[in-house]
Amino acid sequence: MSLASTQFELPALPLAEPRVRRRTFEKATHAILFCCALLSVLTTVSIVAILAVEASRFFQEVSIVEFLTGTRWAPLFKPQHFGILPLVCGTLLVVGGSAVIAIPLGMGTAIFLSEYAPTWLRDTIKPVLEILAGIPSVVYGFFAIVFVSPWVQWLFPSAGVFNAASACIVVGIMVLPMIVSLSDDVLRAVPRSLREGAFALGATKFDVTVGVVVPAALSGIMASFLLAISRAIGETMAVTLAAGATPNLTLNPLTSVQTMTAYIVSISQGDTPVGSPEYLALFAVGLALFVATLLMNLLAQWILARSREVYE
Amino acid sequence: MMAAASRSRRRRMKWVSTLFAAACLASALVCVLMLVVLVWNVVSTGASWLNWSFLTSFPSRNPQQAGILSALAGSLWLIVLTAVVALPVGVGAAVYLEEYARPSRWRSFIQTNIANLAGVPSIVYGILGLGLFVEAMEMGASVLAGALTLSLVVLPVVILTTQEALRAVPGSIRHASYALGATRLQTISRQVLPAALPGIMTGVILALSRAIGEAAPLVAVGAVAYGPFLPAGLNDQFSALPIQIFNWSARPQAEFHQLAAAAILVLLVVLTCMNAVAVFVRYRFGCHSRW
Numbered sequence: 204m205s206l207a208s209t210q211f212e213l214p215a216l217p218l219a220e221p222r223v224r225r226r227t228f229e230k231a232t233h234a235i236l237f238c239c240a241l242l243s244v245l246t247t248v249s250i251v252a253i254l255a256v257e258a259s260r261f262f263q264e265v266s267i268v269e270f271l272t273g274t275r276w277a278p279l280f281k282p283q284h285f286g287i288l289p290l291v292c293g294t295l296l297v298v299g300g301s302a303v304i305a306i307p308l309g310m311g312t313a314i315f316l317s318e319y320a321p322t323w324l325r326d327t328i329k330p331v332l333e334i335l336a337g338i339p340s341v342v343y344g345f346f347a348i349v350f351v352s353p354w355v356q357w358l359f360p361s362a363g364v365f366n367a368a369s370a371c372i373v374v375g376i377m378v379l380p381m382i383v384s385l386s387d388d389v390l391r392a393v394p395r396s397l398r399e400g401a402f403a404l405g406a407t408k409f410d411v412t413v414g415v416v417v418p419a420a421l422s423g424i425m426a427s428f429l430l431a432i433s434r435a436i437g438e439t440m441a442v443t444l445a446a447g448a449t450p451n452l453t454l455n456p457l458t459s460v461q462t463m464t465a466y467i468v469s470i471s472q473g474d475t476p477v478g479s480p481e482y483l484a485l486f487a488v489g490l491a492l493f494v495a496t497l498l499m500n501l502l503a504q505w506i507l508a509r510s511r512e513v514y515e
Numbered sequence: 516m517m518a519a520a521s522r523s524r525r526r527r528m529k530w531v532s533t534l535f536a537a538a539c540l541a542s543a544l545v546c547v548l549m550l551v552v553l554v555w556n557v558v559s560t561g562a563s564w565l566n567w568s569f570l571t572s573f574p575s576r577n578p579q580q581a582g583i584l585s586a587l588a589g590s591l592w593l594i595v596l597t598a599v600v601a602l603p604v605g606v607g608a609a610v611y612l613e614e615y616a617r618p619s620r621w622r623s624f625i626q627t628n629i630a631n632l633a634g635v636p637s638i639v640y641g642i643l644g645l646g647l648f649v650e651a652m653e654m655g656a657s658v659l660a661g662a663l664t665l666s667l668v669v670l671p672v673v674i675l676t677t678q679e680a681l682r683a684v685p686g687s688i689r690h691a692s693y694a695l696g697a698t699r700l701q702t703i704s705r706q707v708l709p710a711a712l713p714g715i716m717t718g719v720i721l722a723l724s725r726a727i728g729e730a731a732p733l734v735a736v737g738a739v740a741y742g743p744f745l746p747a748g749l750n751d752q753f754s755a756l757p758i759q760i761f762n763w764s765a766r767p768q769a770e771f772h773q774l775a776a777a778a779i780l781v782l783l784v785v786l787t788c789m790n791a792v793a794v795f796v797r798y799r800f801g802c803h804s805r806w
Contacts, residue, residue, distance in 0.1 A: 229698055229699060236611035236615060237611055239604045239608040240607075240608040240616070242604055243628055243629050243674065246667055247631070247632060250640075250643050253643055254642065257646060308545055311539045311542030312545075319539055320543070328543055328547060331547050334550060335550055337721075337728075338553070338783075339727075339728025339757055340730065341728070341730045341761050342557070342728070342760070344761065345557070345776065346553050346556060346557075348764055348772070349764075376549050383546070407528050407529065408536065409528070409531050409532035409536075410528070410532075412535070413535070436636070437637070440734075440757070440761055444765060464636070464731070467638055467642065467735060468638070468735070471641070471737065472734065485642065489638075489639055489642040492639060493639050496635060497631060497634075499634075500631055504631075
């Protein structure tokens with residue numbers, strides 16, 4: 204009896220140790236991987252913390268009411284003015300203008316790709332859009348200055364070298380692939396039976412597309428617009444190069460405007476003393492930017508999540 | 516009478532339908548046209564400036580002598596450091612979310628958080644880098660601060676694409692591995708990760724090609740557009756290709772615009788090569804594991 208138990212235990216001892224070691228190793232890996240995932244949460248926390256802390260230092264010197272309702276943005280002049288409305292106006296002008304360009308073009312292309320295009324044409328246009336999406340923002344800025352802006356000036360002689368119109372055009376091209384690929388996906392997800400039902404009732408291709416397919420995919424299309432607008436709000440280098448750095452409370456696309464992102468760039472480039480109001484304003488503007496894009500993204504995700512439930 | 520009216524209505528509907536199709540085709544063609552015009556514009560402006568001395572000279576006030584050596588070196592430093600930081604962390608986070616975390620409120624919270632981080636404008640990451648790395652951690656406008664900032668920019672992309680690649684590995688492979696007595700770690704490191712590697716590689720390369728073209732966060736962190744030096748260590752000042760392009764494009768003289776175009780050509784060639792590698796990996800290694 205005792206012999207049997209010793210025989211049983213002896214080989215068990217050398218086996219048990221690696222098993223214990225392996226288990227601690229497994230646990231350690233689990234913990235490390237968990238930390239990697241936690242880092243993404245920490246990134247969000249630190250973005251919010253840094254923006255909030257530095258912006259609150261800014262709001263100790265400038266009242267939040269003046270910041271939100273002031274109509275003059277002149278941080279580099281004495282006396283300083285910190286009314287964000289001209290920057291917001293500049294951003295809205297560029298976002299609105301780019302939406303006017305990108306939404307019809309993007310919808311047209313998406314409808315063409317999903318409803319009309321033969322496979323070979325689809326396989327040619329899709330990569331083109333992927334390339335357009337992969338071109339860095341600063342290249343679009345160059346394109347705006349060297350190509351688009353001279354054309355705008357030729358068409359409208361009153362336009363300056365830096366004008367909001369050329370910024371609208373290049374940002375429109377930049378967000379186009381986003382609208383097309385998302386809208387194309389949701390249009391193709393519309394069940395075939397809906398189209399065939401409409402055809403059976405005698406509808407033309409136009410009726411089917413505009414009356415059945417697009418309404419069925421509308422929430423996804425809306426989400427793609429929101430994501431594109433969010434991207435346009437945060438667009439930096441192209442807008443800075445194309446629209447210039449003059450804070451202007453205007454909706455005239457032929458003048459130079461400064462967007463929120465362009466202000467951040469202009470302050471980062473200069474020798475602004477750390478801790479000065481104009482330096483701290485950068486964080487306040489960044490906070491406004493972060494909140495605006497976050498709201499757009501959350502709304503788009505919510506719409507997408509809702510529309511997905513309908514189909515699956 | 517009624518037949519005639521309905522016939523004319525039908526003809527009109529047919530017209531509307533054709534016109535609509537033509538408009539859709541036209542907008543698709545405009546997309547293609549835009550790419551053609553953009554590339555043609557860059558090539559025609561910059562091609563004649565592209566030569567060996569352009570690649571091996573420092574930036575200069577004299578456009579004839581200016582080159583992109585420091586920008587190239589800076590971009591190389593940044594991309595290598597970004598890969599070293601973002602790759603393990605991103606893949607680790609994705610493995611945790613896909614293989615370890617059970618569906619729970621905590622997991623969907625992290626998932627939503629990552630989706631939102633992917634939508635945060637890159638300039639906001641630049642402000643984070645400025646406040647956190649440059650000021651709070653006192654790294655200054657160094658290569659390290661720039662690379663850490665870029666890592667944060669691309670991290671959501673790396674995580675999301677890696678997750679997709681891991682999700683594409685069928686559960687049966689994991690079950691077979693467990694059935695043979697492998698632990699979770701062995702299953703992941705010897706079965707799941709190798710199977711998902713082509714997808715992960717593609718995603719990582721695409722994320723890095725985004726990092727290489729990114730200028731806004733580097734401007735905020737404090738990259739310098741000229742200065743005849745190469746970064747020798749992690750704490751040195753740095754330039755980068757997109758920063759150099761930005762600086763040259765912003766100047767009024769046409770010569771500098773031509774220099775910018777030549778630098779853009781270099782950047783586009785680098786991006787094309789990276790994308791070609793990604794496509795190659797996807798087709799070469801993705802094909803033989805067909806489940």
